[in-house]
Amino acid sequence: MRTKALTRLLFSIAIITWLALVFTDLSILFSVRNGLKPEIASWLPRVILNAYIIILFYFYKFKIERDESLNFIDLLWRVFATGLISTVLSLILRLIETLLGGSKLASNFLYLEFTYLINLGLMVSVLLCAFMAWKRLILYQKSKWLIRLWTFFEWGMAISLLFNSLNHVFVQQYFQYVLGLFVLVGLVLSGNMKWVAYLNFRQKWTGLLLLLLTIFYLFYIFLTAGSLLPETVNPENQIINHSVHVFILSLMIFVSLYSIFSFLVVLFNLPTTSVFEQKLEEVVNFQRISQSIQTEQNEESVYNILLETSVSTVFADAAWLELTEKKEGHRIYTYAIKEKEARDIITHLEKQHVRGLLEQNQDKTRNLSKHLSALKGARFRSILAYPIYVKGENIGTLALLKELPEGFNKEMNKIVSTFANQAGISIENFRLMEEALQNERYKEELKIAKTVQKSLLPQVLEKDEHFEMVAFSESADEVGGDYYDTLRINEHQTALIIADVSGKGTTAAFHMSQMKGIFHSLAQGCSDPKDFMFRANQALIHCLERGSFISATFFVVDTREKKVRYARAGHCPVLFYTSSRDTAEYFKDKGVALGMVRNKSYKEFIQQNEFSFASNDILVLYTDGITEAKNNKNEQFGNDRLLDVLCEVKTLSPKQIQEHLINRLYEFSGTSNIDDDYTTMIIKFNDRT
Amino acid sequence: MIHIKRLQEDGTDVVALVGEIDASSSIDLDLAIAKSVGENFTKILIDCSALEYISSAGLGVFMSYIEEFKEKNISMVLFGMNEKVSNTFEILGLNELLLIASDKAEAKKMLA
Numbered sequence: 001m002r003t004k005a006l007t008r009l010l011f012s013i014a015i016i017t018w019l020a021l022v023f024t025d026l027s028i029l030f031s032v033r034n035g036l037k038p039e040i041a042s043w044l045p046r047v048i049l050n051a052y053i054i055i056l057f058y059f060y061k062f063k064i065e066r067d068e069s070l071n072f073i074d075l076l077w078r079v080f081a082t083g084l085i086s087t088v089l090s091l092i093l094r095l096i097e098t099l100l101g102g103s104k105l106a107s108n109f110l111y112l113e114f115t116y117l118i119n120l121g122l123m124v125s126v127l128l129c130a131f132m133a134w135k136r137l138i139l140y141q142k143s144k145w146l147i148r149l150w151t152f153f154e155w156g157m158a159i160s161l162l163f164n165s166l167n168h169v170f171v172q173q174y175f176q177y178v179l180g181l182f183v184l185v186g187l188v189l190s191g192n193m194k195w196v197a198y199l200n201f202r203q204k205w206t207g208l209l210l211l212l213l214t215i216f217y218l219f220y221i222f223l224t225a226g227s228l229l230p231e232t233v234n235p236e237n238q239i240i241n242h243s244v245h246v247f248i249l250s251l252m253i254f255v256s257l258y259s260i261f262s263f264l265v266v267l268f269n270l271p272t273t274s275v276f277e278q279k280l281e282e283v284v285n286f287q288r289i290s291q292s293i294q295t296e297q298n299e300e301s302v303y304n305i306l307l308e309t310s311v312s313t314v315f316a317d318a319a320w321l322e323l324t325e326k327k328e329g330h331r332i333y334t335y336a337i338k339e340k341e342a343r344d345i346i347t348h349l350e351k352q353h354v355r356g357l358l359e360q361n362q363d364k365t366r367n368l369s370k371h372l373s374a375l376k377g378a379r380f381r382s383i384l385a386y387p388i389y390v391k392g393e394n395i396g397t398l399a400l401l402k403e404l405p406e407g408f409n410k411e412m413n414k415i416v417s418t419f420a421n422q423a424g425i426s427i428e429n430f431r432l433m434e435e436a437l438q439n440e441r442y443k444e445e446l447k448i449a450k451t452v453q454k455s456l457l458p459q460v461l462e463k464d465e466h467f468e469m470v471a472f473s474e475s476a477d478e479v480g481g482d483y484y485d486t487l488r489i490n491e492h493q494t495a496l497i498i499a500d501v502s503g504k505g506t507t508a509a510f511h512m513s514q515m516k517g518i519f520h521s522l523a524q525g526c527s528d529p530k531d532f533m534f535r536a537n538q539a540l541i542h543c544l545e546r547g548s549f550i551s552a553t554f555f556v557v558d559t560r561e562k563k564v565r566y567a568r569a570g571h572c573p574v575l576f577y578t579s580s581r582d583t584a585e586y587f588k589d590k591g592v593a594l595g596m597v598r599n600k601s602y603k604e605f606i607q608q609n610e611f612s613f614a615s616n617d618i619l620v621l622y623t624d625g626i627t628e629a630k631n632n633k634n635e636q637f638g639n640d641r642l643l644d645v646l647c648e649v650k651t652l653s654p655k656q657i658q659e660h661l662i663n664r665l666y667e668f669s670g671t672s673n674i675d676d677d678y679t680t681m682i683i684k685f686n687d688r689t
Numbered sequence: 690m691i692h693i694k695r696l697q698e699d700g701t702d703v704v705a706l707v708g709e710i711d712a713s714s715s716i717d718l719d720l721a722i723a724k725s726v727g728e729n730f731t732k733i734l735i736d737c738s739a740l741e742y743i744s745s746a747g748l749g750v751f752m753s754y755i756e757e758f759k760e761k762n763i764s765m766v767l768f769g770m771n772e773k774v775s776n777t778f779e780i781l782g783l784n785e786l787l788l789i790a791s792d793k794a795e796a797k798k799m800l801a
Contacts, residue, residue, distance in 0.1 A: 597755075
């Protein structure tokens with residue numbers, strides 16, 4: 001808003017100044033003509049003229065130079081409009097003159113001077129408008145010395161204004177040199193035509209038209225002003241004479257030169273417009289490919305984008321993308337060509353023993369058009385092929401075809417090569433993201449499995465006055481499940497089970513819950529371990545996957561008979577400490593794990609065992625996470641060590657024994673992070689026995 | 690990781706296992722045996738002399754072929770196991786379901 005008010009103000013002041021000029025000039029003229037001594041000093045009109053120039057300068061500065069929203073064509077329009085208005089006004093004046101004919105008014109010197117001053121005012125206006133517009137264009141791409149030169153030019157012109165006010169002899173002597181200097185500087189500045197490259201085709205045509213018309217207006221106005229000059233007072237007494245005004249002359253020459261140069265440059269750049277536009281499109285396409293990784297859902301879209309953009313960039317007639325990966329198999333994506341046709345060409349080229357076109361260890365692109373010509377009936381006469389690399393591995397080939405022979409040039413080759421590279425990177429990124437996502441999903445799955453596993457273990461163990469029982473279980477991240485549980489069969493019989501489920505993650509968790517179900521249903525009222533195992537195996541036949549099995553040991557502790565009956569199905573051997581003999585031993589028995597014999601003949605592979613217990617005897621159940629725990633020398637904890645550890649603490653309570661065992665385990669492996677699930681269940685028969 | 694080498698000797702497929710079999714490499718073992726079966730071998734020897742460790746996944750692979758071998762009348766003998774591996778098979782009771790020999794000569798005898 002401020003600027004608008006300011007420009008209006010400036011415009012008004014300019015008009016006033018011009019009127020002042022007219023008034024002072026005419027009065028002096030009148031006095032001189034009539035032989036009177038002018039009351040007004042003769043230098044006043046010149047000063048006012050310069051003031052007028054300065055005001056108009058600032059007016060256009062605000063209107064044009066400071067206006068951010070003007071683009072190149074707008075600037076040309078401004079100049080054109082100003083020129084048009086001025087020309088129209090000037091023509092109107094001429095019309096009036098013609099109408100007046102040979103009348104007295106028409107030949108009145110005052111009237112002629114007045115006409116001249118109008119034309120001068122208009123001319124200066126057009127020149128300053130053009131000056132500002134050209135300034136914008138020239139300084140579009142600034143460099144240090146360009147700005148310095150322009151500043152020199154502007155200030156030089158400003159200083160010349162000052163001199164002109166004085167009409168000094170001094171000035172007149174150097175007039176030509178100063179003019180020459182400004183023209184030279186103007187020429188150099190006119191070399192800056194970078195803005196032309198940014199115009200598109202249509203803008204260039206518009207620009208041409210505007211510039212042409214502007215040039216016409218300029219010359220018309222120059223001619224008019226020039227022609228009016230001699231008609232006024234004789235040259236010696238010239239008060240206002242633009243032909244010796246350095247500023248105006250320089251400006252005239254500069255503006256004209258630049259207009260003509262611009263016109264020619266735009267004209268000669270017309271044929272190359274398409275190249276620039278193409279370059280821009282290439283960049284946009286490139287961006288598309290690199291961005292497709294974020295926006296696209298799958299690899300296929302990336303391939304299609306690659307095909308489309310490559311085709312459009314080099315104006316190919318058809319293209320295909322052949323992928324040859326082990327996992328995914330051969331796939332071919334085509335554009336404007338049938339798959340069959342593409343395959344025919346591939347086969348043909350392979351037959352010709354063309355090495356490297358579609359072979360997957362290529363590093364350079366190849367132009368194999370000459371081989372195509374041998375293929376009868378082929379539509380295409382030129383072909384370019386690029387390998388696509390993902391993670392250093394060649395995953396496929398991009399082939400572009402043209403109907404014209406030798407239709408591809410080096411530039412096209414380069415740009416599509418860049419695309420192919422970028423596509424490779426995009427695909428690689430894509431796959432990495434997929435991998436990361438998969439990993440996340442996998443981790444989630446493991447978390448769930450772990451939670452399920454934990455929930456299947458008993459919260460509370462069966463209690464009995466004849467023995468004390470503790471259990472401890474810790475699961476590793478990735479490994480399958482250890483399971484243990486207890487169930488009271490009746491007053492004097494308790495069932496115990498320890499099991500190790502094969503498999504990982506959620507599969508193991510599922511199997512574990514199946515085992516739990518089987519245990520809790522079959523153990524009720526079942527005091528025959530062999531029978532339990534047989535039935536359990538039968539049940540599991542329908543549950544377990546191929547290659548899965550469960551190792552388990554099932555015990556029935558009979559506190560009335562003081563006996564333990566058990567069946568060991570492929571699980572770790574039972575460790576038992578007899579306090580009366582003060583020895584511990586591993587029981588030797590046979591038994592195949594559950595799920596290994598998936599029919600009734602399993603009965604023959606499972607054995608029932610029995611042993612008696614007395615007070616202070618200790619029964620230790622465990623899984624292979626304990627015995628197979630490794631230390632940094634890659635040695636295993638082992639059965640022997642387990643036995644020794646038990647003997648160390650045979651007199652302690654089960655809880656203490658357990659603690660001791662776990663500590664020794666951590667000590668041995670050097671960390672509490674064992675790489676497997678590990679479980680122990682310790683039963684000590686007490687004095688009541 | 691496991692490296693699997695296959696040799697054919699007098700109509701027998703000798704599959705040598707080198708390294709460790711864990712959950713991921715058990716797939717390779719499965720493929721190798723499946724290949725052997727697919728190529729209609731009725732006598733398969735598994736050379737375990739360079740096998741350092743086998744996980745439950747690997748054991749599961751062997752176990753899964755028991756039925757199929759019975760049906761198709763294929764004999765498979767494993768031999769050359771080290772103590773640890775042999776122990777593992779024994780505890781699980783696989784030694785009662787699979788033919789295990791101490792060396793190649795004995796294994797060949799078992800095949801016949």
